[in-house]
Amino acid sequence: MTLSAAERSRYQRHLTLPEVGLAGQEKLKAARVLVMGAGGLGSPSALYLAASGVGTLGLLDFDRIDLSNLQRQVLYDTAQVGRSKALTARERLQALNPDIEIIAHDVELRPGNAREIFANYDVVLDGTDRLGTRYLVNDACVLLRKPLVSAAIHRFEGQVMTYVPERGPCYRCLFPEAADGIVPNCADAGVLGVLPGVLGTIQATEAIKLILGVGEPLIGRLLTYDAMGMRFQEFRLPRREDCPACGAQPTITELREAPAACAADVRRLAPRTLQDWLTRPPADGAPLVVDVRAPREFAAGHIAGAVNIPVHDLPQRLSDLPPGVVPVFVCRSGARSLAACGIASNAGIAAPAHLEGGMLAWAAEVDPSIEVAPA
Helix, strand or coil: CCCHHHHHCCCHHHHHCCCCHHHHHHHHCEEEEECCCCCCCCCHHHHHHHHHHHCCCEEEECCCCCCCHHHHHCCCCHHHHCCCCHHHHHHHHHHHCCCCCCEEEECCCHHHHHHHCCCCCEEEEEECCCCCHHHHHHHHHHHHHCCCEEEEEEEEEEEEECCCCCCCCCCCCCCCCCCCCCCCCCCHHEECCHHCCCHHHHHHHHHHHHCCCCCCEEECCEEEEEEECCCEEECCCCCCCCCCCCCCCCCCCCCCCCCCCCHHCEEEHHHHHHHHHHHCCCCCEEEEEEEEHHHHHHHHHHCCEEECCCCHHHHHHHCCCCCEEEEEECCCCHHHHHHHHHHHHHHCCCCEEEEECCCHHHHHHHHCCCCCCCC
């Protein structure tokens, strides 16, 4: 696809970069990218992809704009409250760049329509806030061999990873399946308004790199961001040979519905409640505090008597827990401990518990002397 004179002027700053140039800009023009979720993460990623000249940009979102969205979803304004996110975002992005095609998918993603939608795109960005949808997006990309850039946010923290077929782990390799409702969304847990801007922009960067074939994508690397400490960290993670989606003998060969929500099965403990549990155990047995942070974080400071099992090791180490024990999962701020509850629940452990707000809340309300290391 050749560029018009107007396009050459619009993308002049790209054309001067040797890593992009005319050939790279033509690749962007020919590319087709699907943004899953036109919310906090989708807003910045879609804006920058449109501005960068991605020729076909798809937006899938079945939600309507709510006033509470405007604290972080910068695609919209107050006058648009109540309107379709996908259709409204299309108008905004088309106004930003009339030279590209914007396709609004104002539908709910389901196993029955995922293949048909995804087949029309080269790269998928996932910014959804439902865990079941994340697994569905992952499975569709694995089955259709589509690169996927997945991001998630929680309170003051975020993470992003990139999956490319045959080159690294998929989302299921990193996070074994948990029931929807185990990990809280923005409405339940809150989120710093600028946080999705950071992660969504990283997603757009990854997509552009994949299209151009430049740089080093986040393949086999989970990038985490702590806004409070202003720190990025990277965790290298291998592909799991036993992964049900991308492993050597996959068991997921067709798209399926997400597991039913079971958030009610998770006991959410305030710091003072956990303190009472530890000093006066409940009738169903003394709790065991399972700290699912990295060993470095655990060593810096932890609750007395806690055992350290990092969340990524938990599926293989659940047998380490004594029979009949009541596990209380703990992490820095609550995101990893909720994921641990999902893993435990999926393995048949009844009503696992987690510390709301994590060690940050524990230090603030129970033990100010304890050191909480950055993630």
